[in-house]
Amino acid sequence: MAKKSVMQIKPYVPGKPAAVVQRELGLKDVIKLASNENPLGPSKAAVKAMAKALNTLNIYPESGAFELRKALAKRLRVKPETLFFGNGSNELLQIIAEAFVSPGDEVMFSAVSFVVYSIAANIAGGTIIQIPQDNFSHNIDGFISRLSPKTKLIFICNPNNPTGTIISKAEFEKLMQAVPKNVIVVLDEAYFEYVDAKDFPDGIKYLSKYPNLIVLRTFSKIYGLAGVRAGYGIADADIVSIIERIRPPFNINSLAQAGALAALGDKAHLSATLKTNKEGRAYLYAELKKLGIKFVPTQANFIFVMFDKNARIYFEELQKKGVIIRTVFDNFGRITIGTMKENKRLIKALNDIK
Ligand SMILES: Cc1ncc(COP(=O)(O)O)c(C=O)c1O
Structure with missing residues (x-):
């Protein structure tokens, strides 16, 4: 059926x-x-903000997450229209695959990585290409060698879940140089706040150079808000406008918006x-x-x-x-x-x- x-x-x-x-x-x-x-x-500040938001739960959330968008854009020094929000970044992985992958397109990711990549690829009917790892890390040359006219989407998990390893700036740049502009690269940075390695590439810095790049982040990890589901992405405004076509209305709920906004301010x-x-x-x-x-x-x-x-x-x-x-x-x-x-x-x- x-x-x-x-x-x-x-x-x-x-x-x-x-x-x-x-x-x-x-x-x-x-x-x-x-x-x-x-x-x-x-964060205690997030709990307080969410408790306050309880009183307005009869009202639909603001679908464009106006306040959170404004605060995040300021913090990240990006334009508000380059941000998009999800019911966790999990939902965004799925939305991206649905928006860009047609049946038969190839979706590439590391063989030991976040399991949702294969779920998202399958939902869209994509063909999965898993790249064997090199010493528990993404093998970037392996990714490059498997690029084909059918490649449509690449998921890079940095730091990688579950191995905790990162790809360096040089490796990331090598990949982006090799990938054709019609292939979407998702850089999943769910854990980037924990990184202390000097040669870690901050995805946001590459967005102006690579309009086919999408950076994903979340309030579930360091911000401690996994239970309310708040994730976000940053990408070229053209990509965001595509994502907005299929993003479910009100997917980031009022509590998540209030909690994320307050957590952002709780240094x-x-x-x-x-x-x-x-x-x-x-x-x-x-x-x-x-x-x-x-x-x-x-x-x-x-x-x-x-x-x-x-x-x-x-x-x-x-x-x-x-x-x-x-x-x-x-x-x-x-x-x-x-x-x-x-x-x-x-x-x-x-x-x-x-
Ligand atoms: C690498 C990675 N990406 C995305 C997610 C999804 O996080 P969330 O949907 O809670 O934002 C997780 C959660 O474990 C993860 O490990």
């Missing part, structure tokens, strides 16, 4: 919620280090989150080394780990101890960096299992 391309889709499996593990295993205190959420919670919450992540990363690197668990150095708020056995075994054992992580495949897992208390609990649980 459904389209063939839809039947090829494996439904997205989110990180297991703490409430489910609590119910299933009868545990009281469960921590989730599985979905790269902000362990400090949302203290942002720096506290970065500090927590940096300290947690250093602690986890040291402890994982002691435990003999290999990992890939990360530029994000999660660590890609290689266990000595199938990650599923570790997932099950940790879950019994009230710690939820994410399996990726085989022996590979992904662990979100939590608060120091959560990180210590994870390490204790891993020590107990070993």
Whole structure:
């Protein structure tokens, strides 16, 4: 009954919620280090703004997100008409694929990357071209070698989920130089705020040079607003006008707009989150080394780990101890960096299992 391309889709499996593990295993205190959420919670200013917005929920949201657009344009030093908003950046990945990919067009992305790219490509009926990785990173020469007249859309995840690696400015420029102007490149920067590497390419700086580039970002990660769903993109105004044709009306709701606007102004919450992540990363690197668990150095708020056995075994054992992580495949897992208390609990649980 459904389209063939839809039947090829494996439904997205989110990180297991703490409430489910609590119910299933009868545990009281469960921590989730599985979905790269902000362990400090949302900004207090955002909570206050959303509480205020509750009183006007009888009114449809402002579809163009006027205030948020204005504030974000000022912050990013871009024109307001180069911004577009989504019910999370997830929705935007899907909208972009629907807008640009026709059945048979090729959609390229890294073999170990964000799973929604393949869902979005399949919804649009695109042919998926997965590029094998080079040392857990995007292999840019591999992307370039697979460009064909059928290539329509390229997803680059920077930093990459789940491996935490980045592509450098030189690699990004090499790719953009090689890609024909009629091919859309989506640079997914969901975790860019966490990056401290000097040679990280800030996508926004390349927009004027490459009108086929779309940069995607989100309020779900460092801003701690995953629950209200607020994502945004920045692109040439012509691209934005195409996206606006199919963007569902009111897709960024009133609470999300109010929360995102307030979170944007809460610099203290942002720096506290970065500090927590940096300290947690250093602690986890040291402890994982002691435990003999290999990992890939990360530029994000999660660590890609290689266990000595199938990650599923570790997932099950940790879950019994009230710690939820994410399996990726085989022996590979992904662990979100939590608060120091959560990180210590994870390490204790891993020590107990070993
Ligand atoms: C790389 C990447 N892109 C996009 C998203 C989607 O985020 P959201 O829809 O919450 O904005 C995620 C979420 O995990 C992600 O890891």
